[in-house]
Amino acid sequence: MFDRFFLSFWQYNNKNASLQGDVDRLLEEGLDENVESFLSQDDMDPRDTLGRCMDASKGFGFAEVAKARASASKVVCCHFSSDGKLLATGGHDKKVLLWCTDPLKPKSSLEEHSFLITDVRFSPSMSRLATSSFDKTVRVWDADNTDYSLRTFTGHSASVMSLDFHPNKEDIICSCDSDGEVRSWSINNGSCLTCVKVFKGGATQMRFQPRKGKYLAAASEKAIYILDGETQHACRSPLQGHTKDIQSVCWDSAGDYLASVSEDAVRIWSFTSGQDGEFVNELNCSGNKFQTCVFHPAHPSLLVIGCYESLELWDIREKNAMTLNNAHDGLIAALAASSATGKVASVSHDRLVKLWK
Structure with missing residues (x-):
């Protein structure tokens, strides 16, 4: 399948690829090791050329279709609304921007963290979104009115690293922190439903299994913990095999496959x-450290992997991979995919947000 998509591969020098250097360094007194680790992920060597992969005869391509400056600081997370009409981005400037995606333009900002x-x-079913922060809180917002948050959840004793909505229960949201604690919250009641100490180390990212909601996958150090979607208790032994800490996890849209990303695999x-x-299956790093990934919204066996400046396109069935160089001018910190529009979003430490299709 991969060979059918990418029969032609060509490269050219990107004369306009030089963006303002990634010079912002977030300096705060009293940062713990987890904060410092979170901030220092882009010490890799840049690539020099831009590779563009496409097969025009088959009508398939993967190219940049829009870009914008998302922040004055590093951008580290993003997600599409279920209809693909909105994109949320957030990072070091303590706020989240909402974007209209067609065309790509700012809509509003969320600024309480x-x-x-x-x-x-x-949320997969409602006009809501949720945010997590190093300020130890989780906030829930109305996507149509972002002047103030609907709920603010407190109780985590450490930085909240990730969160997700339950796919089938619109009232439930889960979050995890850098101390290994997982909490579930009722949006309607504004209360904490469960609080479970799951990991020995801090959590990196958590994602509910789409559609089914049977499992909640949470990465901590070199393992992925598979939790019960209802109780958040571990329901099997952790998934092992990574030799370095896992940066992110993602499910395919059907909830049949889970991808986990460390810098080398x-x-x-x-x-x-x-x-x-x-x-x-496993893809090993060939020189450019991995950071994040997302399944392509139109081609389920194709995984898009974010690295430093480049994107890797990996067909997990055919076991072939190809590199799209100079996709950004910094670490690609997060990716998102919209099955409604077929677009992929990328955000980076270069402060840009880009759309691909």
């Missing part, structure tokens, strides 16, 4: 019938 934003997620795990957590 007191420290950098770590994650942003839209991407691993695929199957959650199809009778294979709950079975290892399927």
Whole structure:
């Protein structure tokens, strides 16, 4: 399948690729090791050329279709609304921007957090989104009226690193922190439903299994913990195999496959019938450290991987990969995909947001 998509591959010098250097360094007194680790992820060597992959004869391509300056600081998270009409981005400037996606333009901003934003997620069924921050809070917002948050959840004793909405229960949201604690919250009641100490180390990212909601995958250090979607208790032994800390996890849209990303490898795990957590495939880093990934919204077996300045396109079935160089001028910190529009979004430490299709 991959060869059918990418029969032609050409490169050219990108004369206009030089953007303002990534000179912002967030300096705060009293940062703990987790904060410092979160901030210092872009010490890699840049690439020099831009590779553009496409097969015009098959009508398939993967190219930049829009870009904009998203912040005066590093951007580290993004997510599409379920209809693909909105995109949320957030990062070191302590606020989240909402964007209209067609065309790409700012719509509104969410500005109640007191420290950098770590994650942003839209509800799969309602006009809501939620944000997490190093300020130890989770906030829920109305996407149509972002002047103030609907709920502010406090209780985490450490920086909240990630969060997600339950795919089938619109009232429920889960969050995890840098001390290994997972909490679930009722949006309607404004209360904490469960509080479970799951990890020995701090959590990096968590994502509910789409559609089914049976599992909640949470990365901590070199393992992925598979939690019960209802109780948040571990329901099987952790998924092991990474030799370096896992940066991010993502599910395919059907909830059948889970991808996990460390700087030197991407691993695929199957959650199809009778294979709950079975290892399927691995892509090893060939020189440019991995950071994040997302399944392509139109081609389910194609994984888009964010690196430093480049994107890797990996067909997980055919086991072929190709590089799109100079996609950004800094670390690509997060990716998002919209099945409604077929677009992929990328955000980077270069302060830009880009759309691809």
